[in-house]
Amino acid sequence: MKQAQQLHLFSTQPAIPRARVVRVRPARPRLQRTRRMPLWLAVHLPRLAIEALHRDDPLQPHAAIEASRGTMRIASMNEAAAASGIEAGMTLAGGWALLPQLEVHEREPAKERECLYRLALRAQRFTPLSTLDEQAVLLEVRGSLALFGGAEALLARAAEMFTQARFTFSLALAPTPRAALWLARAQRRVHVDAPDELPGALGDLPLAATGFAPDVLEHLHGLGARRLQDVMRLPRDGIGRRYGARIVRELDQALGRLPDVRLPVPLPKRFSTRLDVVHEISLTANLLPPLGRLLDELEDYLAVTQQGVRRMVIDLVHRDRSITPVAIGFANATRDGRRMRQLVEQRLESVALPAPVLEIGLKVTEMTLLAGADRSLFQEGRGDDRWPEIVETLRMRLGDDAVASVAHVEDYRPERAWRFVAPGQAQDTAGLPNRPCWLLTPPQPLTERRGQPFLDGPLRIIDGPERIETGWWDEADVSRDYFSALDANHRRLWICREVKTGRWWWQGVFA
Amino acid sequence: MGTCSEQSVKLDSLPGVWRAGDRRSVSEHGNFSTGFKELDECLPGGGWPLGGLTEILSRRNGSGELRLLLPALVRLSLRKGWISWVAPPHVPYAPALAAQGIRLSRMVVVRPRSMRDALWAAEQTLRQGAPSATLLWLEGGDEKALRRLQLAAAESGSWGIVFRPQQYARTSSPSMLRLAVDTEDDALRVRILKCRGGRPVEELHLSDHARFRARCQVMGDDLASNAFTNL
Numbered sequence: 036m037k038q039a040q041q042l043h044l045f046s047t048q049p050a051i052p053r054a055r056v057v058r059v060r061p062a063r064p065r066l067q068r069t070r071r072m073p074l075w076l077a078v079h080l081p082r083l084a085i086e087a088l089h090r091d092d093p094l095q096p097h098a099a100i101e102a103s104r105g106t107m108r109i110a111s112m113n114e115a116a117a118a119s120g121i122e123a124g125m126t127l128a129g130g131w132a133l134l135p136q137l138e139v140h141e142r143e144p145a146k147e148r149e150c151l152y153r154l155a156l157r158a159q160r161f162t163p164l165s166t167l168d169e170q171a172v173l174l175e176v177r178g179s180l181a182l183f184g185g186a187e188a189l190l191a192r193a194a195e196m197f198t199q200a201r202f203t204f205s206l207a208l209a210p211t212p213r214a215a216l217w218l219a220r221a222q223r224r225v226h227v228d229a230p231d232e233l234p235g236a237l238g239d240l241p242l243a244a245t246g247f248a249p250d251v252l253e254h255l256h257g258l259g260a261r262r263l264q265d266v267m268r269l270p271r272d273g274i275g276r277r278y279g280a281r282i283v284r285e286l287d288q289a290l291g292r293l294p295d296v297r298l299p300v301p302l303p304k305r306f307s308t309r310l311d312v313v314h315e316i317s318l319t320a321n322l323l324p325p326l327g328r329l330l331d332e333l334e335d336y337l338a339v340t341q342q343g344v345r346r347m348v349i350d351l352v353h354r355d356r357s358i359t360p361v362a363i364g365f366a367n368a369t370r371d372g373r374r375m376r377q378l379v380e381q382r383l384e385s386v387a388l389p390a391p392v393l394e395i396g397l398k399v400t401e402m403t404l405l406a407g408a409d410r411s412l413f414q415e416g417r418g419d420d421r422w423p424e425i426v427e428t429l430r431m432r433l434g435d436d437a438v439a440s441v442a443h444v445e446d447y448r449p450e451r452a453w454r455f456v457a458p459g460q461a462q463d464t465a466g467l468p469n470r471p472c473w474l475l476t477p478p479q480p481l482t483e484r485r486g487q488p489f490l491d492g493p494l495r496i497i498d499g500p501e502r503i504e505t506g507w508w509d510e511a512d513v514s515r516d517y518f519s520a521l522d523a524n525h526r527r528l529w530i531c532r533e534v535k536t537g538r539w540w541w542q543g544v545f546a
Numbered sequence: 547m548g549t550c551s552e553q554s555v556k557l558d559s560l561p562g563v564w565r566a567g568d569r570r571s572v573s574e575h576g577n578f579s580t581g582f583k584e585l586d587e588c589l590p591g592g593g594w595p596l597g598g599l600t601e602i603l604s605r606r607n608g609s610g611e612l613r614l615l616l617p618a619l620v621r622l623s624l625r626k627g628w629i630s631w632v633a634p635p636h637v638p639y640a641p642a643l644a645a646q647g648i649r650l651s652r653m654v655v656v657r658p659r660s661m662r663d664a665l666w667a668a669e670q671t672l673r674q675g676a677p678s679a680t681l682l683w684l685e686g687g688d689e690k691a692l693r694r695l696q697l698a699a700a701e702s703g704s705w706g707i708v709f710r711p712q713q714y715a716r717t718s719s720p721s722m723l724r725l726a727v728d729t730e731d732d733a734l735r736v737r738i739l740k741c742r743g744g745r746p747v748e749e750l751h752l753s754d755h756a757r758f759r760a761r762c763q764v765m766g767d768d769l770a771s772n773a774f775t776n777l
Contacts (some may be wrong), residue, residue: 075724312639422628422678425670429656433667437657441640442650466644472612473636525729526608543639546612 047132047315072230072291074177074186076161077192079222080151083170084111087147088140090201096134100127101142110142114203145165155201155300157332161193165498166212166297168247169310171219173197173212173297181428186226209233212297213289214235217263232290237289245285251278251400302340307398308332315354315391319383322351322392327377330399334372343368343405349379350396351388358396361386366430366458367423374424381431424456443467447505448513449542450476469501469519471529471543480529481539488530488539503531519545555663557594558756578677578705589723590725590743593630594618596676598722599696599706601745603739607635607683610729611709614736614752619679620647622705627677632656633664635683669698676703683709693720715739 066229080086085099092165096116098109107127119134145171155172161183164175183189190206197204207218208226214233221244226261227236242252242264254277260266266274267286275283287293311326315433326349337344343369350524363382369375429438432486442461446452452467453474481488488494500519519527529543577591585591594600596599602611619629631638637655643777656671656768658664668682672695682695687710699706708721715726724740730751738747 194741218715253636421674425674426654428670429667431654433658433663437659439657440650440653440657441638441655442642443640443644449639449641453637455655459651461640461650461653463649463651464641464644467641468643468645470642472616472639472642472646473634474639478635524606524609525731526606527729528608543642544608544636546608546610546616 041122062521066161072177072210073175074180074210074228075207075212075215076174076189076195077141077168077199077207077212077219078154078158078172078174079207079219080154080170080172080197080202080214081205081207082111082113082222083147083414084142085113085140085149086111086142086202088436089113089138095138096121097138097140098130100139101141103119110141112137115207150202152300154197156302156339157196157200157335158193159299161189161341164297167544168212168216171216173216174429175212176208176418180404189192190224190226198259209236211289211291212295213285215290216348217244217246217289233290234264238262238267242266245289247282247285251282252377254278261405268338277432301334305399306336306344306402307396309350309394309396311394312392315390317391319386319388322383322395323376323380324398325395329395330372330379333375334370334401335399337370337405338403340402341404342402343370344375344399346401347397347399349387350394350398351392352394353390354398355390356394357390359386359389359392362400364427364430364435365423366407366426367421370405378427378431381428385432430458449474449503449517450478469498471527472546473544475526475542478540478542483539486534488520488541490522490528490541494520494522494528494530496520498528500532502534502535515540517542566683578618578622580614581621582614582734584750584752585614586740588738588744588747588750592742594705595706595722595742598699599708600691601708601710601719601721601724603710603712603724603726604728605712607709610727610734613729614725614727614734615647615681615707616646622677622679623647623649623652625677626652627679628652628674629678630668630671630680631654632668632680632682632683633658633661634686647762661686662696665695666694668708672698672704672706673702674704676705677707680706681707681709685711686700687714689718689720696720696722717750717777 047164061502068172084098088099089097090113093113094114095116098112098116100107101110103106109121109125109127109130110121112121113129116134121130121134121137122133123193125133127139130139151167151170151172154163155167158172158174162174162179163177166173174193180186180189183192184357186208186257190208193206194204205219205222206224207215208228209215209218209229210227210233214227214237217237217240218227221240223236223240225236227233242255242260242263245263249256254389255266258269260269271283286292286293308329310325310329316322316325333344333347346362346364349359349361349363353359361382364380419526426438436455438458439455440458440461442450442456443454443464443466444454449470481490481494483489484493496518500516502514502516515531517529517531520530522528527545528541529545530539531540532539573634577589577593577595579591579593580586589595602614604611610711622648623629629648634655640650643653656667656673658667664682664684665687671678671680679695680699687708692708695706695708698704712726719740721740722742725737726737726739728735734752735762736750737754738744738750740746
């Protein structure tokens with residue numbers, strides 16, 4: 036009878052409409068689901084509440100507290116606090132009674148979410164399908180197993196990443212995201228590969244691993260259910276009626292009998308990150324190592340989002356919270372870490388620190404899509420590719436204005452027929468005939484001797500005049516006669532006489 | 547004996563190896579026609595040496611230095627090479643340069659505040675490989691500074707052109723090619739002071755005739771060339 040009920044509960048459900056899953060995420064690895072089951076890696080962070088706030092001081096007992104049931108209670112504690120008997124759910128007063136030196140921090144859910152989100156983004160190096168759950172990061176890794184050399188190697192790499200980030204975590208692999216999550220929460224470091232192994236692997240889990248609401252757990256406990264297999268034996272419609280359809284759905288999803296669509300975490304539209312430095316930094320050179328870590332993060336982000344950075348700002352925060360901003364612009368968008376580091380290093384040379392630095396922020400203020408060019412291609416620096424880098428380097432040291440292209444502007448007045456534009460932004464034009472290659476800015480006045488223009492000797496006119504008369508509609512109207520003239524050194528000069536005043540000007544040199 | 551000739555063949559085929567008097571293998575990065583037939587004939591490799599410095603000495607700015615270079619610069623810009631003008635004495639006048647055929651979109655003007663910055667900027671732009679040219683105007687500059695530029699150009703295959711006052715003709719220089727240029731009645735007068743792999747030439751008159759023809763060839767405009775010949 037019980038057996039029949041269990042069958043009724045979990046087997047009469049129609050099979051997952053797989054085609055639907057395919058339609059939901061056509062370009063993701065789940066496309067291959069018809070051929071191969073997904074494999075989810077769950078990374079559970081049991082101490083997220085405290086570690087999001089504080090994780091640098093493992094020897095001191097720290098706890099995160101929150102108001103619940105009318106009093107401040109411990110939400111999470113670090114290892115040192117746990118070793119002294121501090122437990123989640125304890126009142127703050129009880130905690131302090133037990134451990135007077137316990138340092139407490141008020142829980143900040145926003146910081147927890149931010150931590151998770153940043154971890155999920157970084158975990159995209161393992162798979163594009165990286166997503167979040169409560170206190171956990173979920174990664175669909177079936178397609179990445181070959182790349183990383185198998186499940187064990189992948190688990191090791193993931194563990195390495197979370198260890199480096201200094202989080203307490205537990206890992207599990209399972210064919211459904213919810214099963215992986217529950218297994219990780221129960222701290223079973225297992226690898227369940229096939230869906231038909233799921234009921235066996237999950238049945239043994241304590242109910243708390245499901246994350247069901249406390250009153251549900253309490254009630255189930257009252258019914259004598261201690262482990263998931265106990266719940267699986269209960270009548271399905273009864274559970275639905277008593278605890279809500281959500282519990283049935285989650286059980287079905289965990290067992291792979293209902294689809295559990297997870298969308299990858301959305302990539303932030305903006306990149307902004309920060310870092311506290313351990314010891315105050317007073318030398319710009321010492322900023323480079325911590326900045327390098329922030330640039331690593333930026334490089335990961337740009338690679339995942341297929342973007343390049345055009346402008347970014349490094350905020351150097353001092354003790355009094357004043358900020359020295361260092362803006363860095365790239366002539367061409369880049370996501371090449373080596374190039375970014377090079378430029379940052381160069382730029383920092385010209386920065387004078389008014390006070391020691393306590394915190395470093397890095398935010399991208401302008402980004403652009405940089406479609407899939409192989410990064411090694413940039414690094415090879417074949418011919419033209421180095422040019423934007425060179426222009427950037429020049430502008431960095433000499434100033435933006437010192438590096439420019441010259442453009443031809445439609446204007447009859449010679450001094451207005453050109454202007455400086457950003458490097459490489461000048462249009463190709465047919466130009467103007469009979470103009471000198473060098474323009475004097477401003478034109479030099481010439482003296483006149485015996486009716487002839489004079490510059491270290493008489494100037495011999497060999498061509499002209501060309502009357503240029505225009506601009507009456509604005510203030511700078513001109514009326515001039517232009518001539519070519521040879522000077523004493525046989526240089527060919529471009530000179531003009533103002534029609535109104537008869538004064539001579541030297542305005543150019545034919546080279 | 548056989549070994550010996552084999553070896554010499556191998557040596558010849560090595561990049562960067564040249565033999566005195568051999569006009570073909572001076573610059574490992576090749577040469578670029580000056581656009582002036584008479585000048586090409588005097589230069590080993592038949593043109594401006596790429597991957598090194600060309601030094602142009604003149605009494606005053608505007609004594610024909612640009613005229614001498616323009617045909618090659620036009621062709622370089624048509625090949626999408628970058629032309630950097632570092633510390634020019636005046637503003638390079640866009641309408642005139644465009645009329646000569648230079649693509650303004652491939653030209654960059656760098657205006658540093660000091661000679662030190664100018665040398666540094668030129669060294670940076672010389673890092674761009676061929677085809678590209680860096681024009682640098684110097685009032686002074688010691689041998690050591692020029693050697694750095696020569697090295698940068700040799701490494702990347704870029705073409706560096708340094709303009710200096712005539713009085714430096716007597717100082718030593720690491721440049722691959724040194725010319726003194728002057729104008730005389732609208733004709734260019736060129737002396738080759740130093741030429742790696744070639745020999746100095748006392749005096750060379752380059753007329754506008756040659757220049758015009760060179761330009762027509764540069765533009766690939768045979769009609770204009772013929773029209774000129776028929777004149």
